[in-house]
Each structure stands twice: as structure tokens, then as C-alpha cells.
Amino acid sequence: MMNTFLKKVKKAPWVLAQPLTKKPNNPQLVISDLFVWRCNQDWNTYFELLDLASLFGDEGQHQANIVFFDDNGEHFYQQLIELSGLNRQVLDISKVLSALKQLPSDYGTFCIFHKKVPNSILKLQSFIAERGYVSYQYKKAPLRSYVHGNFDAIDSTFTPLAGSSFLNRKYNLQYLFSPNECYEIALVNASSSNKRVEFKIVNFSKQVQRKKSVVIKSKQVFLLTFKNLPVHSRLIVKSKMIMARPVVFCFDNDKINIFHG
Amino acid sequence: MSYYPILTAPYCSGKTTLYNFSPNDWESVDKCDQVVSLTYIKDGLWHSKTIEELKYQSYKVVNHSDIVDLIPDGALALLSLSKGELPDTSKELPILSCNHTNVPNYRATLGLESASTEASYQGEIDPFPPQASMLTFSPFLQFGEDIENYVLLMNLEKSPENKEVEVEVYDAHSKELMKVQSAFSNQINIISLDDVGFDEQSLPIVVCRGMASIPLYFSSYKRGKILSLEHTHPPASLVVHGNRFGAQKQLKDYWLSQLKK
Numbered sequence: 001m002m003n004t005f006l007k008k009v010k011k012a013p014w015v016l017a018q019p020l021t022k023k024p025n026n027p028q029l030v031i032s033d034l035f036v037w038r039c040n041q042d043w044n045t046y047f048e049l050l051d052l053a054s055l056f057g058d059e060g061q062h063q064a065n066i067v068f069f070d071d072n073g074e075h076f077y078q079q080l081i082e083l084s085g086l087n088r089q090v091l092d093i094s095k096v097l098s099a100l101k102q103l104p105s106d107y108g109t110f111c112i113f114h115k116k117v118p119n120s121i122l123k124l125q126s127f128i129a130e131r132g133y134v135s136y137q138y139k140k141a142p143l144r145s146y147v148h149g150n151f152d153a154i155d156s157t158f159t160p161l162a163g164s165s166f167l168n169r170k171y172n173l174q175y176l177f178s179p180n181e182c183y184e185i186a187l188v189n190a191s192s193s194n195k196r197v198e199f200k201i202v203n204f205s206k207q208v209q210r211k212k213s214v215v216i217k218s219k220q221v222f223l224l225t226f227k228n229l230p231v232h233s234r235l236i237v238k239s240k241m242i243m244a245r246p247v248v249f250c251f252d253n254d255k256i257n258i259f260h261g
Numbered sequence: 262m263s264y265y266p267i268l269t270a271p272y273c274s275g276k277t278t279l280y281n282f283s284p285n286d287w288e289s290v291d292k293c294d295q296v297v298s299l300t301y302i303k304d305g306l307w308h309s310k311t312i313e314e315l316k317y318q319s320y321k322v323v324n325h326s327d328i329v330d331l332i333p334d335g336a337l338a339l340l341s342l343s344k345g346e347l348p349d350t351s352k353e354l355p356i357l358s359c360n361h362t363n364v365p366n367y368r369a370t371l372g373l374e375s376a377s378t379e380a381s382y383q384g385e386i387d388p389f390p391p392q393a394s395m396l397t398f399s400p401f402l403q404f405g406e407d408i409e410n411y412v413l414l415m416n417l418e419k420s421p422e423n424k425e426v427e428v429e430v431y432d433a434h435s436k437e438l439m440k441v442q443s444a445f446s447n448q449i450n451i452i453s454l455d456d457v458g459f460d461e462q463s464l465p466i467v468v469c470r471g472m473a474s475i476p477l478y479f480s481s482y483k484r485g486k487i488l489s490l491e492h493t494h495p496p497a498s499l500v501v502h503g504n505r506f507g508a509q510k511q512l513k514d515y516w517l518s519q520l521k522k
Contacts, residue, residue: 007289014287020364023502031501048400050464052499055398056508057515086433088400088464120511125503131494133400142405143482145380146491152501170286174368174383176278176320204319232320234280243285243364255378255487 019163020242021190024155027122031129031161032111033149034188036221036247037068037093038136040106045093046144048133051083053116061085062116064130066096067158071105073189073220075158080115109188109221113156127152136249138256145258147247153190160218162190163242171244173235173261177201182227184249185235185261189216197239199224203231235261262357263385264300265369267325267338268477269449270413272485273373275325276381277340280369281315283362290360292317295342299323300355301332302447307354307421309347312340324374337447339386339417340369354388354419375485382490386417386475391424391446393473396513397493398433399465401478402454412467413477414450423447426471430457431520433464438522446472468520 024031037045053062062085067078079096083089093110097103112130121128131149138145154160177183189195194215201210209229216222237244250257267275279297283290297312310331315321328338341347343357360367372381395414402410414428423445430440430452439457444450452467459465467476480489497509 010289011287021501050398050400055499055516056512084462086464087462090400090461121500121503121508124500124505124507124511126500126505126508127502129499129501131498133491133493135489141482141487142408143403143480143487143489145489146401146478148491148494172282172284172286174280174282174284175370176280176322206318234282234320245365252378257378257380257488259382259491261383 013167014169018165018242021152021161022163024127027125028117029127029155029157030113030117031127031152031155032113033131033151034109034111034153034190034219035134035149036107036186036188037110038107039094039097039103042139044137046135046137047091047093047112049081049083049089049091049112050132051085052114052128053118054085056118056120058116058118062114064115065113066091066110067113068097068108068110069219070108071220073217076104107221107223109219111154136256136258139254141254145256147258147260150260151190160190160192164191164193165240165242168238168240171237173246175234175248175261177229177233177235179229179231182251185224186221186247186249187216187237187244188221189218189241191241192218194218195239195241197222197237197244200236201226201229201233202236203233209233262359263367263387264339264341264417265385266371266415266449267323267328267340268371268373270373270411270451270479271409272481273375273488276372276374277323278370279315279321279340279342281342282318283360284365284367285362288362288364290362291344293344295344295359296346297321298341298343298347299328299331300339300341300347301336302421302423303333303336305421306350306352308350309355311346315342337449352421373488373490375488377486378488380488380490382492386415388417388419389473391418391420394471394513395469395473395476396496396516397467397476399467399476399478399493401491402459402465403480403489404461407483409481410454411479412452412454413479414444414452414469414474415477416446416448416472416474418446426469428452429468429520429522430454431466431468432459433466436519444469444472466516466520468517470517
């Protein structure tokens with residue numbers, strides 16, 4: 001009992017008033033993850049747009065708003081999309097963005113806000129959340145690589161929902177980085193304030209192989225690129241993000257393996 | 262008490278990487294060496310074998326080829342980390358004495374390796390209650406010459422048996438039953454989605470009324486030259502806050518009543 005009490009006391013500075021994500025203050029709002037988009041001669045991004053209201057049995061025509069932020073986290077485009085009910089609807093992000101003459105960057109973040117909230121969800125005091133599935137196509141490969149969303153990152157007033165830590169904390173990615181491969185680590189700041197982030201690649205003898213410190217703005221994604229590690233290594237991300245969980249892009253020549261950290 | 266399976270899929274061999282370090286620096290864990298065990302079903306009992314003692318702050322890669330001679334043909338291979346050795350045999354899946362965190366959970370890298378490439382995700386599996394069911398919306402099918410699509414249903418239950426259940430595959434729009442196939446508990450069940458008649462507009466729904474499982478979607482190009490692997494979320498992830506599991510129940514009740522064999 002004393003042991004449990006001491007554990008709780010020890011944990012208090014890390015959890016008190018520091019939620020992983022905040023609840024929107026209006027029950028009518030909807031939530032989305034901040035997904036990473038990449039569009040250039042090598043990359044395209046796709047999104048599996050499910051009609052969430054139809055899945056909950058709400059009949060009728062529904063819409064969703066897709067909202068884009070550039071590589072600085074600045075809003076630059078949004079479009080209302082008519083949903084396809086219970087048919088599959090794959091958004092080709094480069095086609096969505098082809099309405100623009102020029103893109104402000106070749107990567108950034110985007111979110112999807114469903115317009116219709118089923119009444120049954122309001123009654124449960126829950127919020128509809130788009131945390132679905134993005135796929136990436138690299139160098140026009142015949143197969144795309146899928147990665148799921150996982151975070152209630154932003155609400156439909158564009159207010160970021162991730163909490164912030166009082167103290168710096170480490171996210172130790174449980175993944176083995178190999179010497180033979182190239183990597184890009186994509187980390188999104190889903191909080192409302194700038195975050196100073198230190199990335200450290202260390203080997204299993206605790207020697208630092210790579211180190212990079214950056215400030216990531218709200219709604220911004222930072223891409224850390226590295227290759228030619230001398231030995232197998234791991235990643236430590238230090239910041240005041242509660243959970244600095246990145247998306248990992250692993251390259252084996254023209255083949256990619258993409259996953260949530 | 263998570264286990265880490267060694268995956269299996271067409272044209273591929275499973276490879277699981279375990280990590281004996283915490284995914285964060287603020288949730289209390291024991292900084293100790295841990296036992297890597299292999300657990301599987303044989304003759305109606307769970308059997309466990311110690312693979313090695315894993316030093317604190319280190320990792321262990323286990324390939325399917327490393328353990329294939331230690332387990333019966335086709336048995337689900339489960340790896341684990343624990344502070345002590347597991348019983349040689351048991352009538353219930355051993356409860357692991359191991360470190361645990363919540364933000365995020367301890368994970369392993371669950372990979373599939375072909376002759377040309379590999380795909381992975383960060384995962385774990387905990388035993389499902391035997392009376393649970395599964396419903397998943399599956400927008401992951403990819404189309405084109407030489408592309409194959411599979412759902413891999415991964416189940417783990419405490420009882421050391423391979424109970425047989427039926428998996429039903431429907432089209433969400435027409436609600437038409439497209440395929441029925443047997444599956445087994447404590448297995449990775451490989452179900453082809455190519456012989457079903459789905460096209461690019463089809464949103465498949467995979468239902469199992471007699472067993473829960475983690476649905477992994479696996480696509481292969483030219484018999485493993487390129488791979489794609491990702492899992493879907495449980496329906497509760499479509500909402501956040503409030504009574505999420507009420508929303509999941511509502512969604513499952515709605516679809517299980519709509520989808521009739």
C-alpha cells in the first residue's frame with residue numbers, strides 16, 4: 001500500500017494538470033488527427049475517407065472538410081468533400097491540392113472534419129474523431145504503404161488538443177534502426193505552443209550517433225532524415241510533448257516501410 | 262501482460278524484435294534484465310521455453326526460422342518479456358510479471374520479411390475474452406496486376422485450444438455476404454480478399470461473431486517484391502471522450518443486426 005502511494009506521489013509531477021489530449025469545449029465540435037501529407041515528384045499521399053455518420057446508421061448525404069497546413073504549420077487550403085456513404089472513397093491528396101497553382105511546400109499536415117455528428121454520439125457525450133488511414137506512394141510504386149492515425153490532435157475550430165508537459169520527458173521509440181537503411185522521422189506538434197524537441201540517435205552502448213534540436217511550431221511536422229548509422233541504434237525524443245510519437249519512414253532503396261512509432 | 266507474436270503471411274517469414282527498455286522516462290518500471298520466452302500450444306496445454314535472458318537496455322531479434330523447430334507445425338509463436346521464467350506447461354496462458362507503461366504501451370516490432378523487402382508495425386497482443394466478437398471496416402485493398410490482398414486475423418485467448426469459428430466478409434454498401442471462411446482461436450488466420458469480387462468502390466466489412474482478433478491487412482506485389490502491412494482500429498476509435506465503449510457497442514449492434522448470413 002505504501003509502495004503504491006509512493007509510486008503515485010512520484011508520478012504526480014508528470015500527470016497532474018497534464019492530460020494527453022484536451023476535450024473540446026463545445027460538444028458539437030468534431031476532432032481529427034493531424035496527418036502528414038507528402039506530394040512531390042517522388043511522393044503522393046492518399047486518405048481512406050470513411051463516412052463516419054453513415055457507419056453509425058445516419059442516412060443522407062454527408063460532407064467532410066479537409067484542411068491543409070504547410071511545412072510551417074500554416075493553414076493554406078481547405079475543401080468541402082461530398083462523402084460516398086458506404087462506398088469506399090480514396091482521396092488522392094495531389095488531386096485535391098491540384099486546385100492550387102503552386103504548393104507552399106511538398107509536405108505538411110492535414111486534418112479531416114466530418115460535418116455530421118450522429119445524435120447517438122452526442123447523447124454519449126463523445127466526439128466523432130477522424131483517426132483513419134493514410135497511405136503513401138513512393139516513386140510510383142504499385143503498392144502503397146498504409147499507416148493509421150492514432151491521436152485526437154485538433155478540433156474543428158482548428159484548436160490543437162494535445163496537452164503539454166511541465167517538464168521535459170523522453171519518448172524512447174522501441175524500434176531498431178539498422179545501419180543499412182535510410183530513415184525519415186516525422187513528428188507533428190499537435191499542441192497549441194511551440195515545442196523545443198531534441199532528437200537523439202544512440203547505440204546500445206549509449207553512444208550518441210546523431211543529435212538534432214529543433215523548435216516545432218503548432219500544427220507543424222518536422223522531418224528528421226538520417227542514414228549510414230555505424231551500428232544498430234534507437235531513437236530518443238526529448239520534449240515537453242506528453243507523447244512524442246513519430247511516424248517512421250524507412251527506405252530500402254525504392255521500397256518503403258512506414259509505421260507509427 | 263502483453264505477448265509479442267511472430268507473424269506469418271504468404272511469401273514472408275515473421276521477425277519480431279523485443280526491447281528491454283521503457284518507452285518513456287516518467288512511468289516507473291524496474292530497470293532489470295528480463296527473460297525472453299517462447300510460448301505455444303501443444304497437446305492441449307500452453308508450453309513455454311526460455312530463449313535467453315535479455316539485458317536491460319538491449320534488444321532481441323527473433324526470426325521464425327530461429328524457433329520453427331521448437332513448436333508444432335502451424336502453431337502461433339508468442340514471445341514475451343518477464344521478470345522470471347514461465348512455467349514449462351500451464352492450462353491457462355501464463356500471466357506475465359513484466360514492466361508496464363500506458364503512454365505508450367510497451368511494444369515490439371512485428372515484422373514480415375520477404376526475399377526482397379520487409380514491412381512491420383509496432384504492436385503487441387493481450388488475450389481477448391472468449392465471448393468477444395469482431396467487426397472491422399477494411400478500406401485497405403489495393404488493386405493492379407500481381408497484387409494480392411489478405412486479412413490476417415490474429416487471436417489470443419487464455420485457454421490452450423484452437424476453437425473453430427466463422428469469419429464473414431460483407432460489402433458495406435450492398436450488405437451482401439461475399440465470403441465465409443473458418444478461423445481458429447490462438448492463430449493467425451490468413452484470409453484472401455481477392456477471390457471475393459470487391460472493386461475499388463467496395464468497402465469490405467469483416468465480421469467474426471465468435472471471436473475477437475486484431476485484423477492486419479497485408480498486400481503483396483509480385484509474390485513479396487513489395488509489401489504493405491497495417492492494422493485497423495477497433496470501432497471505439499471512431500469517437501473519443503464520453504462513453505466510447507457505448508459507441509462501439511452501438512456500432513457493433515447496428516452492423517451485426519444488419520449483416521445477416
